[in-house]
Amino acid sequence: MKSLYRVFWWIMYTAGAVVVQQAVPGVDALMPGFLLALQEKRPRQILVLFIAFTLIQEGAGSLNFGTAVLGYGGAVLFFRMSHGFFVEDNIVFVVMLSACLGLYHGLLTWLMCAVQTVPVDFEQLVRESVIQTLIIPLIWGLAYFVRPKSTAAAAPRT
C-alpha cells in the first residue's frame, strides 16, 4: 500500500513539474524531485526516476540523445561528492547543490550545442541557468514539506 502511494505521489509530482516546465521554458523542474529521491536513498526508486525523467527530458528536448543522461548523471555525481560534508536534508546543502547544478546546466548545454553545431543564445542560456539555480530549492522545499514524512522517514540515514 505504501509503495502504491509512493508511485501515486511521484506521478503527481511529475505532472506538476511538467506544468511548471511548460510555464517556464528551459527549466528542469524534475531535478528537485530527483534530488529528493537521492536523499531518500532507495536505489530502485532512484533508478526508476532516472529512467523516467531522462526519457521525458530527452523526448521533449531538441538536442540529440545524451544530454539528460549527463544532466541527471551529473546530479548523482555532485550529490555523492558533497553529501559527506553536509546534512543532506538541510536547505543550505540544497542551495549549494542547486548552484552547482545551475552552473552545470549552462556548461553542459553549451558543450552539447557546440558538439552538435547548434547555435547558442548565450543570454538565454545564462538566464535559464540562473532560473534553474533559483527554482531547485523552491520546488525541493515544497516537495520536501508536502511529501509524507512516514514515506521519507522510511529511508535509511547515513
Next chain:
Amino acid sequence: MLSPVVWLRDRCANWWDRYLALIDVAEENARLRTELEQARAAAILTSEDKAELERLRLLLGLETLRGRPAFAARVIAKRFGPQAVLKTFTINKGFLDGATAGTPVLTREGVVGRVLRAAPHAATVLMLTDPGFRLAVISNESRTPGILTGSTERRLEVAYVAQNARITPGETLITSGADGSFPKGIPVGTVTQVMPGNEILFLQVHARPLVDMDRLEEVLLLEGKGNEPPLPPPAAERTEADPEKGPPPDRLSADPQRPPQP
C-alpha cells in the same frame, strides 16, 4: 450652479455638429460615390486579371500554392524542458498524417517554419526565428534574392545580399521557391534595416517575421516535395548519350517509358 451653462453649451455644440457642420456632406457624398464607382470598376478589372493569371498559370504548368495539398495542425506545446535549445514547438500531426521532416509550416500571415522531426502522431517544428533556420527568399519589389536566417535576437537576417542590390526597408520578403520545399510567393517577413555589411561583398539586411510566433495556435502544413525524385534530364541531353551504349542506367531506370537495353 453650472449645470444650466453646461446644458446650454452642449445644446449649442450639438446644433453646430448636426446642422452647420454638415454643409459639405452632399459634396463629400458625391465624391465618395465617384470613388465607389472607380473601386467597382477596378475590382472587375482585377477579377479579370486574376482569371487570366490562373489560365496562364495552368497553360504554363506553373506551380501554385493552391495546387499543393495542405492540412491543418494544432500547436500542442511550446519550448519545454532544459534541453529545448532550439526555437521549436510541437504539433498534433506526425509522419502518419503526412508531416515528415522538411514539411513547410505556415499560417494565413506567412511562413512559420518547417518540420524538424516527426513521431507517428506529433511533430516538432523548427521556427523561422531559430538561428539554424535557412530559407531562400526574394524581395517583392526590387526582386533581390537572399538566404533568410533566424538569429539569437528577435529578428531575421538576410544573408548573401549583394552590395549593389536595391533592397529597401519596408519591402516584403517572399519565398523564392529555390529551396525546392517552399513554393514561390509565400510572405515571410518585412525588411526593417539595410546597412553596408562588415564583409565587402554583402549587405547587412535585417527583417521581422510577419507571423507572431508567440501567439500560434493552428498552423497549415504543405505536403513536402523533398522526397520526390529529381527532374528527368532534358531530351537534348539524352540524345547526346552514346547510341550504342544507350543512356546511363540510372536515367533509364528513372524513365518508365523506356525499358533498359541489353
